[in-house]
Amino acid sequence: xxxxxxxxxxxxxxxxxxxxxxxxxxxxxxxxxxxxxxxxxxxxxxxxxxxxxxxxxxxxxxxxxxxxxxxxxxxxxxxxxxxxxxxxxxxxxxxxxxxxxxxxxxxxxxxxxxxxxxxxxxxxxxxxxxxx
Numbered sequence: 001x002x003x004x005x006x007x008x009x010x011x012x013x014x015x016x017x018x019x020x021x022x023x024x025x026x027x028x029x030x031x032x033x034x035x036x037x038x039x040x041x042x043x044x045x046x047x048x049x050x051x052x053x054x055x056x057x058x059x060x061x062x063x064x065x066x067x068x069x070x071x072x073x074x075x076x077x078x079x080x081x082x083x084x085x086x087x088x089x090x091x092x093x094x095x096x097x098x099x100x101x102x103x104x105x106x107x108x109x110x111x112x113x114x115x116x117x118x119x120x121x122x123x124x125x126x127x128x129x130x131x132x
Contacts (some may be wrong), residue, residue: 049073068095
């Protein structure tokens with residue numbers, strides 16, 4: 001059984017590889033630091049939806065933490081293109097915007113609201129791990 005601040009695994013060891021995509025450099029830096037402090041390896045990071053797709057194809061991460069609102073190519077573009085490449089990719093949307101979950105359907109596995117809290121990251125990861 002997991003608590004809000006740990007990740008559920010069968011053997012207690014799980015290396016999670018992630019990419020983080022957010023157009024705000026400060027948010028991206030803090031988010032990466034939070035993840036890495038909690039043994040989640042950030043293999044790449046980007047600033048828009050186009051980069052998210054390129055990074056996903058290059059690194060095949062376990063999770064994508066993706067901002068919703070970004071200039072140029074936004075999170076919806078990235079979701080659509082990642083889904084074309086890998087229908088089972090684990091995308092966690094990170095957003096300060098309020099929107100209805102049903103708008104996104106099954107395209108994202110979880111949503112984390114900004115400001116980012118580590119316990120919400122763990123909840124989202126555990127939700128995905130336990131349902132896939």
